[in-house]
Amino acid sequence: MREALTLHANHALLTRANPLAKFGVVMLMTVVLALSIDWVSASVALAFELLLFPLAGLTVALLWQRGWPLIVAAALGGWSTSILAPDTGKILVDVGIWSISEGSLELGLGFLLRGLAIALPAVLLMSCTDPTDLADALAQKAKLPHRFVLGTLAAMRLVGLMAEEWQTIGMARRARGVGSHGTPAQRLRATLGQSFGLLVQAIRRASRLAVTMEARGFGGAQRTWARESTYSALDIWVVLGGLLIAAAAVSAAVGAGTWNMVFLEQQ
Amino acid sequence: MTSSDTVRPAAVTARGWGWRHAGRTQPAVHGLDLDIQPGERVLLLGPSGAGKSTLLHALAGVLGDSDAGAHHGDTADAEDSDEAGALLIDGAPPRAQRGRAGLMQQDPETQVVLSRLGDDVAFGAENLSVPRVDIWKRVGEALDDVGLAHLPLDHPTSALSGGQKQRLALAGILAMRPGLLLLDEPTANLDPAGVLEVRDAVGRCLDKTGATLVVVEHRVGVWKDLVDRIVVLQPGSATDSAVLLDGAPDQVLAQARDMLVAAGVWVPGYVPATRTRSGAAAPAGVTGSGVSGSGVPGSGNLLLAAEALAVSRERPRRRRFKAVPPVPVQSGITAQVRAGRALTITGPNGSGKSTFALTIAGLLQPVAGKVSATVDLSDGAGIDPYKWKAEQLISRIGTVFQEPEHQFVTGRVLDELMFGPRHLGHGEERVDELLERLRLTKLVDANPYTLSGGEKRRLSVATVLAAHPRVLILDEPTFGQDANTWAELASFLSELLDAGTAVVSVTHDQEFSDVLGGTELKLGAPELNLAAREPGPRNPEVAAP
Numbered sequence: 001m002r003e004a005l006t007l008h009a010n011h012a013l014l015t016r017a018n019p020l021a022k023f024g025v026v027m028l029m030t031v032v033l034a035l036s037i038d039w040v041s042a043s044v045a046l047a048f049e050l051l052l053f054p055l056a057g058l059t060v061a062l063l064w065q066r067g068w069p070l071i072v073a074a075a076l077g078g079w080s081t082s083i084l085a086p087d088t089g090k091i092l093v094d095v096g097i098w099s100i101s102e103g104s105l106e107l108g109l110g111f112l113l114r115g116l117a118i119a120l121p122a123v124l125l126m127s128c129t130d131p132t133d134l135a136d137a138l139a140q141k142a143k144l145p146h147r148f149v150l151g152t153l154a155a156m157r158l159v160g161l162m163a164e165e166w167q168t169i170g171m172a173r174r175a176r177g178v179g180s181h182g183t184p185a186q187r188l189r190a191t192l193g194q195s196f197g198l199l200v201q202a203i204r205r206a207s208r209l210a211v212t213m214e215a216r217g218f219g220g221a222q223r224t225w226a227r228e229s230t231y232s233a234l235d236i237w238v239v240l241g242g243l244l245i246a247a248a249a250v251s252a253a254v255g256a257g258t259w260n261m262v263f264l265e266q267q
Numbered sequence: 268m269t270s271s272d273t274v275r276p277a278a279v280t281a282r283g284w285g286w287r288h289a290g291r292t293q294p295a296v297h298g299l300d301l302d303i304q305p306g307e308r309v310l311l312l313g314p315s316g317a318g319k320s321t322l323l324h325a326l327a328g329v330l331g332d333s334d335a336g337a338h339h340g341d342t343a344d345a346e347d348s349d350e351a352g353a354l355l356i357d358g359a360p361p362r363a364q365r366g367r368a369g370l371m372q373q374d375p376e377t378q379v380v381l382s383r384l385g386d387d388v389a390f391g392a393e394n395l396s397v398p399r400v401d402i403w404k405r406v407g408e409a410l411d412d413v414g415l416a417h418l419p420l421d422h423p424t425s426a427l428s429g430g431q432k433q434r435l436a437l438a439g440i441l442a443m444r445p446g447l448l449l450l451d452e453p454t455a456n457l458d459p460a461g462v463l464e465v466r467d468a469v470g471r472c473l474d475k476t477g478a479t480l481v482v483v484e485h486r487v488g489v490w491k492d493l494v495d496r497i498v499v500l501q502p503g504s505a506t507d508s509a510v511l512l513d514g515a516p517d518q519v520l521a522q523a524r525d526m527l528v529a530a531g532v533w534v535p536g537y538v539p540a541t542r543t544r545s546g547a548a549a550p551a552g553v554t555g556s557g558v559s560g561s562g563v564p565g566s567g568n569l570l571l572a573a574e575a576l577a578v579s580r581e582r583p584r585r586r587r588f589k590a591v592p593p594v595p596v597q598s599g600i601t602a603q604v605r606a607g608r609a610l611t612i613t614g615p616n617g618s619g620k621s622t623f624a625l626t627i628a629g630l631l632q633p634v635a636g637k638v639s640a641t642v643d644l645s646d647g648a649g650i651d652p653y654k655w656k657a658e659q660l661i662s663r664i665g666t667v668f669q670e671p672e673h674q675f676v677t678g679r680v681l682d683e684l685m686f687g688p689r690h691l692g693h694g695e696e697r698v699d700e701l702l703e704r705l706r707l708t709k710l711v712d713a714n715p716y717t718l719s720g721g722e723k724r725r726l727s728v729a730t731v732l733a734a735h736p737r738v739l740i741l742d743e744p745t746f747g748q749d750a751n752t753w754a755e756l757a758s759f760l761s762e763l764l765d766a767g768t769a770v771v772s773v774t775h776d777q778e779f780s781d782v783l784g785g786t787e788l789k790l791g792a793p794e795l796n797l798a799a800r801e802p803g804p805r806n807p808e809v810a811a812p
Contacts, residue, residue: 130383131382132381132382132383132386153381154380154381157379157380157381157382157425160425161376167580168668168670168673169673171625171630171631171666171668172666172668172670172673172674173673173674173676174630174657174660175628175630175660175661175665175666175667175668175674175731176657176661176674176676176686176687176730176731177657177658177660177661177686177687177690177691177734178657178676179656179657179658193676197672197673197675197676200672200716201672201673204672205374205376205377208372208374208377209377209380211324211327211329211370211372212370212372212377212378212380212436213380213390214328214329215327215328215329215368215369215370216366216369216380216390216391216394216439216440216443217365217366217391217394217395217443218390218394219394220365220394220396222396223393223394223395223396224392224393224396224397224398224399224402225393225399226385226386226389226392226393226399226402226403226406227386227389228399
């Protein structure tokens, strides 16, 4: 958990891009892909994203490890769409109330691909961006208040610590005779008690950390930045690359005649 | 170094200074008069409740507003805190001079702010608006001064040991170039090696910068040769001065030796008197069999055995539908726990001492090998303690955690003690005896979280013993304890041993294990240590998955 928040030895090209440029591209992809449910635009975008994996230092194994909830959600969305959407075209499978037709399969596939194509950029962003660098960019380039940004960053470090603390408190409470067994009501009570214990420790840790930060002069109106958040030529390429993928996805879909603006359909 | 870059040692002046935390009726400090010259090194002593930490926090400029009292465990109260008299650094109030004083606290985890080594050191200097080029110069120098310069600047701070974290905190403070160094029990949570690491780093930095030092610490022996003055505080009142004694270390220690010993201070050369074990003739280190200890029947019987045990805190991970066992921190451990015998687990940091103890305590699942309880102990509950229900566990194996607060489950001392017996349906009569024996009788109605460190420790031992376990396992029970609590605990455990309880303790404390006697289990250096070792050829980050 605590390791998940650092980049380890990832020295891939995209780790050197400014986090804000990467963040902007992720937003762009999300908006463009949210416009239409069709499998052409989604698969074009997805193909480009897969090509970007090496540039972000991401492998398929790492992707699964970090992004499996999103992948599972996309797959479920695709599956339920194919069985529940109104049938059009030839019926492929028919099991009572569930049926998959050519039309609903196409829609389901579009859903699945689109879900993946929207989820992947976020996973890509997190895997090649150090939270500290993101905080630097948000405070220096996006001009968000530094007290808020740095406070959040320091708190994130505590989140990992709390995950370890949760395990320890669980064991410490079992050693007192509070077990995670019995009736559901008893279990709920035990979990609530453990949460309370964690809350107490979290507040203690947080107030000690706040004292540490304040004693290091944190909280003033002015501060300098040891790490300057800068844009480089690479960021131009990142933004251009993002625009290119978005344009390729849209024009391929329009060319293939599958582009359908979900919000305009009713008119 | 430019002239603005050099450290200007700070002077401290207190004139009738007092402070009452929000929501408290009694002031934490009352009527303090004190002068500390620039460059002086002062060790602050006194019983708990004398206001040592409060004074340090005030000097660091972090006392007051919403943070007041958080350190001392009282809940916030609408009532405001109260200040009296004057407390000044170089003639000005501390709050007005950010960065003039640097504060190090006890808990290493909360002394680290950022996740990369260099960034963390730079944090204070950034807040003081030091220009960027100067910051990195200061970072390099500070890391060099505390002996962490061999690590890369992007080294993850989570991979540091406790002693290294405290040295990192010192580096972060030094990078602010403070004239006053405030250390609030900086080594209380560290093992002996870590204590010396931090002490020596502080000494080097003071020699170099000439900054003023105020340190609060129970273990006088550690700091005695580094300071040139000891000030003993006492809880202030209308009639008494807040400063009880003030002078050169040897002089104060000679004058006040008895008083300090009575207050639980670790005075150099003094080992508190403890009860001698009735079977004390048995030399330490001799394995179980053949040593006849007490006359308790069944003493020496095997209760719990570990065979070729491999331990880890991680649970098995699921990868491609298969459970992948975690990498053990230690493996091949074989040990026996016998009634009426002490087993002491020692070894360097990261060698899996606590993990091993938690595994034989039935709280963690072994990675490999097995933990088995004999029929004598299990009494029908089965062979594997990990599979026991919580009620079955507590009446057989009791575990006292390093942090007492982790084990508090109620809001009142008496309920805390009754909790185990009530669940088990028997043993409530033993509670009074434990209250008496561990001097908790006057505290029955108090909230466990508001007790002092020593009281919390005594309570956590009492609560676990209330369930009457035959095996008692303790994780670093003497960490950060004053000499009085230490002696009480050691004596009490030696009594338990003589009465037939098996005592397993994870400890760095040689004197403590000498009192208990018994066998020592030494765990070797860790097999895979992500925490950086001291200068080595390998980049520790390589081991990251």
